[in-house]
Amino acid sequence: MTLHSGAPMPDSLRHYMRASQHPARSVPCSHCGAHAHRPCTTRSKRHLLPAPHPQRVSDWAQTTACCPACQVTPEVPCHDDGRQRATVHARRYQEAEGVAA
Template sequence: MTIRPNAPMPIQLRHFMRAGQHPARSVACPHCGAAAHRPCRVPSSSRTLADNHPARRSAWAEATAVCPQCQVAPGTPCHTEGFALPDQVHARRYLEAEETAA
């Protein structure tokens, strides 16, 4: 068996190895501009944060889960009476995303 030290890691294994991190880190942060799989930071001082920004969690839930409240597909923003919710999702969509990630 040949061992290739620079072989790309499969995405399923990469997420398993990062199990200590919140799954929202798999998307880029729209608030601070942190790349996927990088910690959020304070834009003015570039100090890294221990937790993710709420906008990042919203973007992750929107990208990965169906909203049970407004019945939209992943990738579609939540809406209330036909108007899209700006940079936020319904609470039930967070629960659905966490169940999907588990």
């Protein structure tokens, strides 16, 4: 259980309350610095964005799924012929979405 504002809430209930959010919000955003389970913001922190930054989605896919294209395990960055990529392969996004569903 997690305590929030003094009231206990089971983790299973918390999961269903967040079901409408993009699963990438479960990791912090390396672009804008938003904490896990918080929406992305503009760099000035004045406006909340309706969708997560592409880098946050890439980080989420990297932490949750294996990549079928380059055969790496979760937490390991994708690569092209030994050279690390800035983002993950498109097939890894599909794999991560399948794991989240």
